[in-house]
Amino acid sequence: MLVLHTTIAIAACVLLIIRFKIDPVISLVVASLYLGLAGGVGFPGTVEAITKGFGNIMTSVGLLIGFGVLIGALLHTTGAFTKMVTALLRLFGPQRIPFGLALALGTIFPSIYVDVQVVLAAPVARQAARHMGRNGLGLMAAALGIGIFSGYVFVVPGLSAISIAGLMSIPLGTYLLYGIIIGPLTAFLTVLIFRVMLRFGWWNPDTDEDDAEALREVEERELAAAQDLSGTPPLALSLLPILVPLVMIAFGAFAELFGFTNQFIDFLGNANVALFVGLLMAYVLARRTVGQDATQEAFSDGLHTTGEILLVTGIGGSLGAVIKATGLAKVLGDMFGTDSGSSAVVVILLAWFVAAVLHLAIGSVSVAAITGAGIIAPLMSSIEVAPVAVGLAIAAGALFALHVNSNFFWMFKSLLGLTTKGSLKTMTTVTTIGSLVALPMVMAVALVS
Secondary structure (H helix, E strand, O other): OHHHHHHHHHHHHHHHHHOOOOOHHHHHHHHHHHHHHHOOOOHHHHHHHHHHHHHHHHHHHHHHHHHHHHHHHHHHHHOHHHHHHHHHHHHHHHHHHHHHHHHHHHOOOOOOOHHHHHHHHHHHHHHHHOOOOOOHHHHHHHHHHHHHHHHHHHOOOOHHHHHHHHHOOOOHHHHHHHHHHHHHHHHHHHHHHHHHHHHOOOOOHHHHEOOHHHHHHHHHHHHHHHHOOOOOOOHHHHOHHHHHHHHHHHHHHHHHHHOOOOHHHHHHHOHHHHHHHHHHHHHHHHHHHHHHHHHHHHHHHHHHHHHHHHHHHHHHHHHHHHHHHHOHHHHHHHHOOOOOHHHHHHHHHHHHHHHHHHHHHHOOHHHHHHHHHHHHHHHHHHOOOOHHHHHHHHHHHHOOOOOOOOHHHHHHHHHHOEOHHHHHHHHHHHHHHHHHHHHHHHHHHHHHO
């Protein structure tokens, strides 16, 4: 019965979000209340599980998400992202820029603000596409999409990456060590596969691209803004608030791995400390670049966004705590016990499937990742698979098939100048390919870790 009640709770959550357009926060709380009461936790126990689950997640991941979002908001004001993509175009040239753009979006500048990334990168992608022939826009759109979301789910400080690590109690340095390999490989291989598909006639500009005239005015305005970088810091300096925290976290992880750590190294490698250093750097950079008023406005916008993200993340933790309180972990742990390599594969497939179904239904990569991690996390004490492998499986599943029920899908369509069909043939296709490409790499992690 516990499995049935859990299924009903999750299905009800998805139905409320999709069919009745109820906010994920309300839907997740309703699902948590139903599961706690129907699963025998009782009235006081259900409330206690919800509140403690929320608090525990905020302890683990609250500052990380807040600092990460604020860094993204401040760097947006300095023109850092625009400079990066413009430099990539000069460095790689129009034929190799799809690979360069995808890798850079997923590593050098992993996705803290996916909306900001697509707004700033779209003009450069369209400009590069003009020099790439008939399939140029399709390839650039695909590279932009998979680059953004492979960074978002696999690479710290991508929001979904941080959320999964926090919910699954995975050390952020450990997640970074694996994610920094799987994320770029996923992006590169996906672009490679998609380019082969284009050669076999996957793209038709007549039906997949929108009227170019309708976008000309917007495009010219965006390109003019992108080129107005006078007075902004050099690219290398602009990216330091992202690169320095990554180096600090990676150094701490390697120090622990090779046994030369101490209290000071642990302090420097702590993800909260590292991202706070990045935030301080971004704040100083923004103050010197755009002044106090613009910096404060960006900071306020970041705080507003942070509040929304933290609430959804916390309630995702509440649902996980209620699942744990019902005793479902033991039931499913018995079903998916892992005494062999084959059963480890089953657990990875289960985690991937849960997140993929959630994303298909809800239309949000972050909500799918957070909810999937909240569902799976309580089972980990009964499963002998490395938590980092399960977390990466959730990340791969949450990437699966971004489509028309996503707000990002429609932003992507309009900013790239695609038809709905063209958006399905790029964004939906590459996120599906990327999710499947990443899965064998995650299985390999599960078998060796």
